[in-house]
Amino acid sequence: MPVATAVKANLERSSWIRRMFEDGRALKAEFGEENVYDFSLGNPDLEPPKAFLDALKDAVGSPEQGMHAYMPNAGFPSARAAMAEKISSEHGVAASAEDVILTVGAAGALNVVLKTVLNPGDEVVVIRPYFAEYGFYISNHGGVMRTVDAAPDFSLDPGAVAAALGPQTAAVIINTPNNPSGRVYDRPSLEKLAAVLTAHGQACGRAPYLILDEPYRDIVYDGLAAPPVIDAYPESIVVSSFSKTLSIPGERLGYVGVNPAIADKALLMAGLTMANRILGFVNAPALVQRAAAASWKARADVARYERRRTMLAGVLRIAQIEHAKPEGAFYLFCKVPEGGPASAGGRDVAFAMHLKGFHILAVPGEGFGYPGWFRLSYCVPERTIEDSAVAWAEAVRNWRSI
Ligand SMILES: Cc1ncc(COP(=O)(O)O)c(C=O)c1O
Incomplete structure (x- = not known):
């Protein structure tokens, strides 16, 4: 075959x-x-947006040496610092450049995180309905996907997540604003989820990671704002990209950011950086890192x-x-x-x-x-x-x- x-x-x-x-x-x-x-x-x-296209032109025209060279696997320090500023403003944490790595889209980011944290047979809880690729990404890295239902109105159901946790649970992935339901999880339900994960970690000695997948954070309607998430639970990791908010999915730029208080941070960041390399991404695309670092506030x-x-x-x-x-x-x-x-x-x-x-x-x-x-x-x-x-x-x- x-x-x-x-x-x-x-x-x-x-x-x-x-x-x-x-x-x-x-x-x-x-x-x-x-x-x-x-x-x-x-x-x-x-x-x-024009701000992104202008920044991209500036990067292309820059006389600086090495614009197209390899760089540290975690990304340009200036791009990491810009993403840290973004994450801090969105999530109410004091993230620094060392808490961030630049990735090949949110898809690359999810694979980097799962590669870093999963042992064979570890379970990853996802909420149904879910982004179809989660199952593939989890099995890419030897994990087992365990699904739980969203509430009937597609809001987050922390009780259902609690019932699915076990000693094998390595992580829970949530996606808000949600593909496919369009739901934006509210802060009280996110706080309840954080409490559920904390209690589980204390009871079984293994605190699951909360992986927040949020490439649609800025696409919200009726004056709504997506609430902060990763400040509510130390063992949380945010994954996102510019595919939707800057409308550049073909340019493949995303990032992983960890809660600055996450346990064993130095080892985790070293693992994420290495996974970025050995999954074959090596580093996120250079020109777009520069352009997004200069224009991430545009939409x-x-x-x-x-x-x-x-x-x-x-x-x-x-x-x-x-x-x-x-x-x-x-x-x-x-x-x-x-x-x-x-x-x-x-x-x-x-x-x-x-x-x-x-x-x-x-x-x-x-x-x-x-x-x-x-x-x-x-x-x-x-x-x-x-x-x-x-x-x-x-x-x-x-x-x-x-
Ligand atoms: C929920 C969700 N996560 C991740 C991704 C991957 O996005 P990216 O283009 O940044 O890799 C998508 C793409 O549609 C998505 O809908």
Whole structure:
């Protein structure tokens, strides 16, 4: 066999993603891009802010020697210091450059953290519905994913996390603002989670790490602000990136920051830095580190996402599709409407296939460990949302009549 058994199993597990992507391409080739309503990918379509582009030009034009050379594996000291300032302002801690490493996106950051902290068979608790890649990342490093449910309104349920903790628990990953539910966890629930983890650590002698994955921190709506998290629990690690807030996912820049009070910090930071190297990333891309260090306070035009959210929610209301309350990120997580054919597979997969007949692309909830629901990304032009309204209404009417 040309690929390892585990890789083959992963390919099979994620085959619906490839199928969705390939079917979408085929539909666009046959009917034209403008006649296909593709809500499948969370690929930010806004341009980066001018401050970032200017800083990037400055970095490219800099006469300084060694702009494109290797650097310390943890990143440029100036970029680490800028990220420490960012983390301190967002999380109410006094982080310094030594508490941060620059990574290849949040995806790279998560792999670096898991590589550093997991022993074979260690469990990592994640909250369902979850970002589909978590399962792959955890198994990359010999861990076992253990899922617990979010509350019915998709808020954080600290009691459910408490029930899943055991001596094998190495870490808990939370993602807020959440992909796919759009939920922003509130401070009281985060404090309860911190208390649960502290009590568990005291009782069993192993305090699990809290890994906060927050690439959508700045994409929040209705005047909401994502609360600080890592100040509530010393053994916490924040992972984030500029993919969404500066709208530069292709440039692959992220970071890991640890709570300055985390236990055995020097060893942990040495481990993270080494993992960055030996996973083959070596260091985060040099020019973009410089540019983001100079422009991290800028934002892509997040207000546009908020308008799109309201537009898409309006379209779904008319089509009578229920969805979770979207407080942040750029997804609507929706319930498969009643009706539809009896099918051997999940109803969410059947509904996504049905939607394709109306040129609408959506991702079944199965991919997020949450069958019966589906995810729509509104990183699409306003026009796509407007033009899709008739197709949505027809698709649902037709589904109910089957
Ligand atoms: C919840 C979540 N975590 C991590 C990532 C990885 O982002 P990055 O592009 O920074 O690697 C994504 C990307 O969509 C995401 O949705």
